[in-house]
Amino acid sequence: MRLPDPARPTLVLSALLLILLGLGNLEARPRGKHVVKEKIGQRYYLRACSACHGAGKLGGNMATQAEWKELLAHHGKELIELHEGEENTTAVIRYLKSPQFEKEHDRLLKFLQEFANDSESIPTCY
Ligand code: HEC
Numbered sequence: 001m002r003l004p005d006p007a008r009p010t011l012v013l014s015a016l017l018l019i020l021l022g023l024g025n026l027e028a029r030p031r032g033k034h035v036v037k038e039k040i041g042q043r044y045y046l047r048a049c050s051a052c053h054g055a056g057k058l059g060g061n062m063a064t065q066a067e068w069k070e071l072l073a074h075h076g077k078e079l080i081e082l083h084e085g086e087e088n089t090t091a092v093i094r095y096l097k098s099p100q101f102e103k104e105h106d107r108l109l110k111f112l113q114e115f116a117n118d119s120e121s122i123p124t125c126y
């Protein structure tokens with residue numbers, strides 16, 4: 001009769017540990033990041049606005065869907081005015097005046113409207 005392989009219990013333990021670690025990761029993943037439909041717009045927001053306005057819920061909550069549309073209209077005219085004279089806003093004003101903003105406008109607006117304070121789809125529990 002063959003003796004049991006001494007490496008076996010260690011292998012089983014390692015496997016168990018890996019499974020446990022894996023489950024831990026699965027549980028941790030959704031926390032912190034909001035589940036949104038407009039993911040590209042969210043990326044634009046996170047890059048241009050979140051440093052000062054938070055991760056999304058806070059930011060979007062600043063206005064209603066209609067107000068966001070207006071704020072971003074006419075090349076971000078109102079939004080630029082709101083940031084003029086505020087501290088450290090040179091970069092965001094430069095962004096709003098750039099062709100890059102024109103390109104990103106539609107998706108950014110969609111994202112902001114998703115989180116607007118009159119939106120029905122605000123993901124509150126994440
Ligand atoms: C460097 C920091 C900074 C960045 C980046 C920034 N903001 Fe602001 N924002 C401010 C400050 C400061 C104010 C004026 C004070 C206030 O109303 O909170 C403001 C005001 C606003 C307001 C008016 C809020 C109100 O209560 O009337 C809106 C809307 C807004 N920002 C949206 C945005 C969006 C959208 C972006 C990204 C494109 C952005 N901000 C990027 C600092 C920033």
